[in-house]
Amino acid sequence: MKIFSAAQLHEADKVTAEKHNITSLDLMERAGGQIFAWLHQRMQGAQVPIHIFCGIGNNGGDGLVLGRLLIENGYNVTIYVANFTDKRSKCFLVNYDKVKNITKKWPILMTSEADFPEIHKDDIIIDAIFGIGLNRAPEGWVKKLIQYLNKNKAFTLSIDMPSGMYANQALEDADAVITSNHTLAFQTPKFSFFLPETARFVPFFEVLDIGLDPEYIYTTEPYAQVISKPEAQQLYKPRDRFSYKGTHGHTLVVAGSYGKMGAAVLSTKASLKIGSGIVTTFIPKVGYTILQTSVPEAMVLTDDNENVLSSINYNFNPQCIAVGPGIGTSEQTVNAIKELFKRSKSPIVIDADGLNCIAEDKSLLKLIPKQSILTPHKGELERLIGTWKNDYDKIKKVKAFAKKYEVVVVIKETFTIVVFEDKLYINTSGNQALATAGSGDVLTGIIAGLVSQGYDSLLASVLGVYLHGSAGVLASKQMGYEGVIASDIIDFIPDSYIELFKQEQAPQQEKTETK
Numbered sequence: 001m002k003i004f005s006a007a008q009l010h011e012a013d014k015v016t017a018e019k020h021n022i023t024s025l026d027l028m029e030r031a032g033g034q035i036f037a038w039l040h041q042r043m044q045g046a047q048v049p050i051h052i053f054c055g056i057g058n059n060g061g062d063g064l065v066l067g068r069l070l071i072e073n074g075y076n077v078t079i080y081v082a083n084f085t086d087k088r089s090k091c092f093l094v095n096y097d098k099v100k101n102i103t104k105k106w107p108i109l110m111t112s113e114a115d116f117p118e119i120h121k122d123d124i125i126i127d128a129i130f131g132i133g134l135n136r137a138p139e140g141w142v143k144k145l146i147q148y149l150n151k152n153k154a155f156t157l158s159i160d161m162p163s164g165m166y167a168n169q170a171l172e173d174a175d176a177v178i179t180s181n182h183t184l185a186f187q188t189p190k191f192s193f194f195l196p197e198t199a200r201f202v203p204f205f206e207v208l209d210i211g212l213d214p215e216y217i218y219t220t221e222p223y224a225q226v227i228s229k230p231e232a233q234q235l236y237k238p239r240d241r242f243s244y245k246g247t248h249g250h251t252l253v254v255a256g257s258y259g260k261m262g263a264a265v266l267s268t269k270a271s272l273k274i275g276s277g278i279v280t281t282f283i284p285k286v287g288y289t290i291l292q293t294s295v296p297e298a299m300v301l302t303d304d305n306e307n308v309l310s311s312i313n314y315n316f317n318p319q320c321i322a323v324g325p326g327i328g329t330s331e332q333t334v335n336a337i338k339e340l341f342k343r344s345k346s347p348i349v350i351d352a353d354g355l356n357c358i359a360e361d362k363s364l365l366k367l368i369p370k371q372s373i374l375t376p377h378k379g380e381l382e383r384l385i386g387t388w389k390n391d392y393d394k395i396k397k398v399k400a401f402a403k404k405y406e407v408v409v410v411i412k413e414t415f416t417i418v419v420f421e422d423k424l425y426i427n428t429s430g431n432q433a434l435a436t437a438g439s440g441d442v443l444t445g446i447i448a449g450l451v452s453q454g455y456d457s458l459l460a461s462v463l464g465v466y467l468h469g470s471a472g473v474l475a476s477k478q479m480g481y482e483g484v485i486a487s488d489i490i491d492f493i494p495d496s497y498i499e500l501f502k503q504e505q506a507p508q509q510e511k512t513e514t515k
């Protein structure tokens with residue numbers, strides 16, 4: 001799914017109105033109507049008090065449409081208008097009048113803290129204060145209103161996005177954002193929903209299609225892409241019936257040191273399980289028996305050094321090399337990695353200590369083969385690109401880094417983001433089960449195994465991250481979040497392929513007994 005920026009959404013709004021001969025008012029009616037349908041389906045007329053807090057822009061207008069429809073359908077509704085300026089939008093004003101025309105219970109204008117209403121914890125709050133039009137951090141009593149609503153324990157449903165958050169810009173004041181229980185976003189999720197500093201305000205969201213111009217949606221280069229099952233499916237390359245192991249690529253895994261041979265085992269196994277035809281693993285001597293017994297399918301080459309990598313020699317051309325898991329950052333190893341970078345013509349997946357070796361000796365950066373893939377978590381990324389002011393600054397720096405060295409960067413987070421040139425791909429598979437030792441080593445093996453099978457570096461990263469996440473989810477369904485360890489993620493890689501093409505089951509019809 002495409003993610004559009006606030007500016008693009010405003011543009012889409014305009015284009016839709018022009019091309020489809022409808023007004024912004026019609027669009028607002030559609031948007032508010034969709035929120036109503038969502039709520040009505042769940043509430044079925046229940047008389048729980050609903051408090052709708054509207055701003056004075058179009059987000060507030062959506063809140064007014066919702067309010068009117070709820071009132072017309074007999075719900076117990078109170079509408080408040082946070083009257084922070086008199087520059088009310090046209091569509092807001094029209095809908096304000098429409099509400100006044102159908103009820104004697106007119107919207108309550110709020111102009112200060114003294115107007116904050118009492119809300120019971122079992123009531124429902126609708127947050128329609130700000131949407132994509134926010135252009136500065138909320139201040140004064142409006143900020144206090146947001147904090148007041150947050151303190152309340154009532155269920156909070158945000159319209160389009162939690163008020164106080166920007167769609168695609170860094171947060172200025174984390175104390176002035178609605179923490180919603182559920183957000184209903186129009187047409188596209190907003191980029192901030194997926195970033196570490198802002199995702200906590202949007203624990204659950206759904207996207208409502210309000211019918212913005214399909215041509216605009218289809219042809220416009222998005223701000224970012226969300227990768228879920230349908231997108232991942234399209235990346236899959238079917239296997240040729242007449243292929244053989246050589247066709248599926250030879251992966252070289254360079255990993256391990258004394259006490260960390262498990263990392264080498266995990267990457268090697270993952271690379272095989274994802275479908276690399278052949279895997280050779282290069283390790284320090286100490287790991288020979290461990291590797292050969294743990295993964296009989298892999299071939300093993302050993303370093304002259306007993307405990308750490310010091311010189312990486314091999315006499316074949318792997319389609320992809322995975323470097324880093326468990327290798328440490330000793331001087332000999334850093335030098336060995338430098339020589340490997342100089343020699344390799346294939347893309348390299350660089351993870352963990354592979355990245356730390358680069359941080360130790362920045363001259364390695366220029367030697368990274370083009371189209372390589374770097375898979376840092378937060379700490380490793382910081383050692384590579386330095387600190388950042390906020391999530392958006394981080395993304396900007398990573399884009400510049402990726403462009404400069406012509407590499408793909410996989411930023412590992414709850415929502416992992418793959419960065420290549422100006423493109424951003426947000427992964428949505430995965431859960432907290434993946435936060436376990438060795439999970440990153442598995443991902444390294446998966447991505448390398450996909451590159452070996454002919455996926456280009458970007459696609460291998462995007463699909464690899466998706467399948468890794470999906471394997472973790474499938475494992476956790478049987479073992480719980482806590483019970484999943486990295487080896488389990490590997491065991492569920494085959495299921496993650498199968499799951500990719502599994503049809504969602506239609507809800508079963510209830511059987512009626514016939515005598």
Ligand SMILES: NC(=O)C1=CN([C@@H]2O[C@H](COP(=O)(O)OP(=O)(O)OC[C@H]3O[C@@H](n4cnc5c(N)ncnc54)[C@H](OP(=O)(O)O)[C@@H]3O)[C@@H](O)[C@H]2O)[C@@H](O)CC1
Binds near residue numbers: 085210
């Ligand atoms: N195409 C679509 O996606 C569709 C979108 N729709 C809906 O429209 C929403 C966007 O509406 P919008 O553009 O009117 O902006 P919105 O967020 O309501 O607020 C802007 C107002 O707030 C003000 N203001 C800003 N910051 C402020 C601050 N810190 N403190 C105080 N004031 C502040 C600003 O005033 P000013 O800057 O002039 O002072 C302006 O008056 C969108 O989220 C969705 O819900 C649907 O209806 C249909 C199709």
Ligand SMILES: [K+]
Binds near residue numbers: 059160
């Ligand atoms: K909102």
